[in-house]
Amino acid sequence: MLTDATPEFVTKLAMQLGAGAMRMVEPRDLEEPRGVFTGKAAAVFRPLTVGEVSTILATCNAARVGVVPLSGGTGLAGGQTLQDGAMPVILSLERMTTIIDISPENNSMTVQAGAILADVQTAAQNAGRLFPLSLASEGSCRIGGNLATNAGGVNVLRYGNMRDLCLGLEYVLADGTIVNTLKMLRKDNTGYDLRHLMIGSEGTLGVITSAILRLLPLPNFYETAMLAVPSPKAALALLTLLSDQLGGVISAFELIHRNGLDFLTEAGLPFTEPFSEPSEWMVLLDCADGMTIRDKVENALMAAMEAGLVSDAVLAQNEAQRQALWQIRETIPEANKRVGSVSSHDISVPVAQVPAFIEAAKQRIDPMFRINCFGHLGDGNLHYNIFPPKGKLRDEFIDLRPEISRSIYDLVADFGGSFSAEHGIGRLKVDDLKRYSDAGKLATMRAIKNALDPGGILNPGAILA
Ligand SMILES: Cc1cc2nc3c(=O)[nH]c(=O)nc-3n(C[C@H](O)[C@H](O)[C@H](O)COP(=O)(O)OP(=O)(O)OC[C@H]3O[C@@H](n4cnc5c(N)ncnc54)[C@H](O)[C@@H]3O)c2cc1C
Numbered sequence: 001m002l003t004d005a006t007p008e009f010v011t012k013l014a015m016q017l018g019a020g021a022m023r024m025v026e027p028r029d030l031e032e033p034r035g036v037f038t039g040k041a042a043a044v045f046r047p048l049t050v051g052e053v054s055t056i057l058a059t060c061n062a063a064r065v066g067v068v069p070l071s072g073g074t075g076l077a078g079g080q081t082l083q084d085g086a087m088p089v090i091l092s093l094e095r096m097t098t099i100i101d102i103s104p105e106n107n108s109m110t111v112q113a114g115a116i117l118a119d120v121q122t123a124a125q126n127a128g129r130l131f132p133l134s135l136a137s138e139g140s141c142r143i144g145g146n147l148a149t150n151a152g153g154v155n156v157l158r159y160g161n162m163r164d165l166c167l168g169l170e171y172v173l174a175d176g177t178i179v180n181t182l183k184m185l186r187k188d189n190t191g192y193d194l195r196h197l198m199i200g201s202e203g204t205l206g207v208i209t210s211a212i213l214r215l216l217p218l219p220n221f222y223e224t225a226m227l228a229v230p231s232p233k234a235a236l237a238l239l240t241l242l243s244d245q246l247g248g249v250i251s252a253f254e255l256i257h258r259n260g261l262d263f264l265t266e267a268g269l270p271f272t273e274p275f276s277e278p279s280e281w282m283v284l285l286d287c288a289d290g291m292t293i294r295d296k297v298e299n300a301l302m303a304a305m306e307a308g309l310v311s312d313a314v315l316a317q318n319e320a321q322r323q324a325l326w327q328i329r330e331t332i333p334e335a336n337k338r339v340g341s342v343s344s345h346d347i348s349v350p351v352a353q354v355p356a357f358i359e360a361a362k363q364r365i366d367p368m369f370r371i372n373c374f375g376h377l378g379d380g381n382l383h384y385n386i387f388p389p390k391g392k393l394r395d396e397f398i399d400l401r402p403e404i405s406r407s408i409y410d411l412v413a414d415f416g417g418s419f420s421a422e423h424g425i426g427r428l429k430v431d432d433l434k435r436y437s438d439a440g441k442l443a444t445m446r447a448i449k450n451a452l453d454p455g456g457i458l459n460p461g462a463i464l465a
Contacts, residue, residue, distance in 0.1 A: 002086040002460060005042035005065045010089065013045065013059050017052050020095075021045060029090055032081050033074055033137075034337065034344075037427060039081030041068065044090045050170060050178055050209045056091055057207065057457075058176025066460045067091050069203035071114065071145030074137040076346070077426025079149070079202040079462045088460065091207060093144045100210070102127045107215040108167055108184045113144030113208045120213065129215035132159035132251070136330045144208045150200035152422035154252040154286070154329070157378035159216065161422070162199060168212035169195045173205075174453040184212050197448070202424050203459040205452050219288035223297040224322040227304075228279030228312035233355040235283050235377055238309040242285065245300040249293055252286035253378035255354075259387075260332040260374050266390075267338035271328050274314050283377070284329050332374060336385055340394040342369065343404040344385040349417035351380040357415050358382070364407045369397075381421040384408060409436060425463045433463065 014022035023044050030039040047053045060067050066088030070080050082088050093114030100110040104127050111120055117138040124131040133146060135153040145151075147169070152161045159165065168182040181195055198206055229235045232255065239253050258280045264271050274282070287297055297315070304310045316322040336344070349357045354377055361384060365371060370387040386404055388394050409419040409432060419432050434442070442464075449456075449464055 001064065002066045002088075002456065003064050004087040005060075005089045007042070009063060009065060010043045013056065013089075014043075016055050016059065017045070018048060021047055021052060025090070028073065029070065029092070030081060031073070032078055033076060037078040037081040037083055039068070039083055040087060041082070041090045042087045044070075044092050046092045046095045048095050050172065053091065053172045053207055053209050054176040054178050056089075057172055057174055060089065061175050061455055061457050064455050064457060065089060066457050067207075068459055069093070069144070069148065069207050071142035071148070072116065072137065072140045074141045075145060075149055075426060076423040077149075077202075077420070077428045079424060079426030079459065080145075081427070082459070082461060083427075085460055093142055093209075096209065099123045102129070102215075103184070104129055104215070106184050109213045109215055110182065110210065111143055111213060112210050113142065113147070115143045117141050117143065117146060124215050125218060127215075128218050130218045131165070131213060131215055133162060133165055136333050143211055143213070147199050147208050147211060148202050149424045150422075152376065152379065152381065154254060154376065156376060156381075157253055158248065158251045163196060165214045166195065166199060166211055167214050169198055169208060170210040171198050171206040171208045174455065174458050179206070182210060182212055200424065202426060202462050204449060204463050205458065207458075217290060219290055221289055221292050221294075222322060223287045223293055224316040224325050225285045225297070225301065226274040226314045226325050226328070227283045227285060227301070227310045228275055228277075229281050229283050229310060230308070231281060231355065232358045232377075234309045235281060236352070236355055237307075238283060238304050239351075239378060241304055241307065241309060242300050245303065246287060246293070246296060249287045249289045250285065250378070251288050252284065252376075254284040254329050254375065255377040255382070256282040256284060256329060256332070256374045257372055258282075259370055259372040260335065261328065263335035263339045263372060263387075264328070264331060267335040269331050269335050269338075271331065272324050274325065274328070275312050277312065279312065284325060286326075332372070336372060336387075339387055341372075341385045341387050342394050342397045343401045343408075344383065345405065345408050345412075345419070346381070346421050346423045347384055347408065347412045347417055347419055348379065348381040348421035349412060349415040351378070353415050353417075354380055354382065357411070357417070361408060361411055364411060365404070379421070380417070405432075427462055430461070430463065430465045
């Protein structure tokens with residue numbers, strides 16, 4: 001049973017920490033990007049060191065006060081906002097932003113968990129290296145949040161998700177124990193790999209304080225193209241053809257539906273129309289290498305056109321054109337937000353099943369709704385979002401949300417897929433986890449949670465209610 005973080009408790013805890021380690025709660029601390037949840041908290045604690053994180057957790061654990069870890073606050077599953085139960089405190093990583101070390105020889109970077117993703121990317125680039133995690137929220141999300149959600153993004157196809165990009169971790173358990181596995185090793189088979197338990201645990205098992213990230217050679221040559229494709233089936237065949245012809249240089253292969261572009265217009269977001277003849281389906285292709293690949297990419301695209309897999313193509317001629325093509329993809333989430341979805345689904349199915357899934361899902365949705373299906377086709381990860389008819393508002397249809405979600409997730413399960421591909425469970429999908437998870441897996445997760453956080457202070461109500 002948790003207790004409220006009272007003003008007396010907050011004052012007592014603040015006195016154990018350095019100056020500026022506590023601040024009052026601001027609205028941004030309690031909101032999440034979709035506006036579905038609004039949280040509550042007695043105060044925000046902002047430690048500077050792992051020692052202070054340990055003090056906060058040990059003190060909260062002793063008093064049975066809930067702690068909500070917060071990084072950039074861009075999570076899309078409501079894991080960073082607690083609404084119900086005893087009043088918690090927020091533990092924000094906002095002051096632990098130091099990039100501690102970069103080693104180009106070891107292809108690694110050591111950072112504190114509050115470092116902003118875009119700053120990490122820039123620091124890697126300045127050292128002649130690539131940190132490939134790339135999300136539309138990279139200007140505000142932080143490495144701790146990226147790790148806690150095992151973030152994916154547009155480059156997973158080539159470089160993997162956050163789990164694949166982390167070599168070592170430092171974190172603090174609920175009772176204040178500091179666990180230091182900050183090692184730069186590629187091979188380390190010394191018992192259970194707790195790093196992978198912590199990554200993706202969404203603040204329910206510990207607070208991540210530092211990490212050693214994996215860096216890669218910085219590509220010098222990029223080729224980016226927007227391709228009009230006749231169908232998702234053609235897009236999948238295109239992926240196979242390009243993978244065969246271009247080898248491992250494909251970094252991103254993003255499926256885009258015409259509705260995404262129409263939503264940009266509807267939301268008043270500027271973009272350059274890529275084709276003179278609008279296409280229902282498009283693919284944004286990004287390739288990168290240490291040497292020029294233009295001829296290879298052009299030849300592969302020519303072969304794709306001859307095979308009828310591409311009907312029109314725009315190959316970026318310079319960095320500005322490349323950015324303009326990427327802007328279309330990166331702005332679609334904001335357009336979706338402004339138009340307002342009735343129901344959104346971050347799902348994955350086996351890559352080869354994507355076209356069949358898209359077709360089957362369409363049959364389940366009332367044709368009056370507009371579907372914006374887009375995302376990381378190369379990973380089998382689609383953002384399958386349902387919007388109200390043009391001119392209507394989502395509130396008119398919001399009661400249908402549970403029914404629509406259930407129908408989509410049931411279908412995902414039939415396809416052997418996942419109802420949460422990259423955004424996590426948070427508080428949004430707790431019931432879905434119960435419904436769709438393997439019973440043995442769920443029981444093991446509960447046992448791990450009870451062992452590491454017996455008082456249940458860490459992010460109460462997230463993942464496991
Ligand atoms: C426009 C937009 C586009 C996005 N695109 C993608 C995408 O392509 N791919 C993708 O995967 N996600 C995407 N996201 C979701 C989000 O950006 C990611 O989940 C991101 O990794 C969250 O990082 P954050 O720092 O904002 O974490 P927060 O939102 O602060 O926290 C997320 C979760 O992690 C926990 N947490 C935070 N910090 C720590 C810590 N140090 N230790 C332990 N637990 C912690 C929180 O309690 C919460 O449960 C997108 C979001 C937006 C708004």
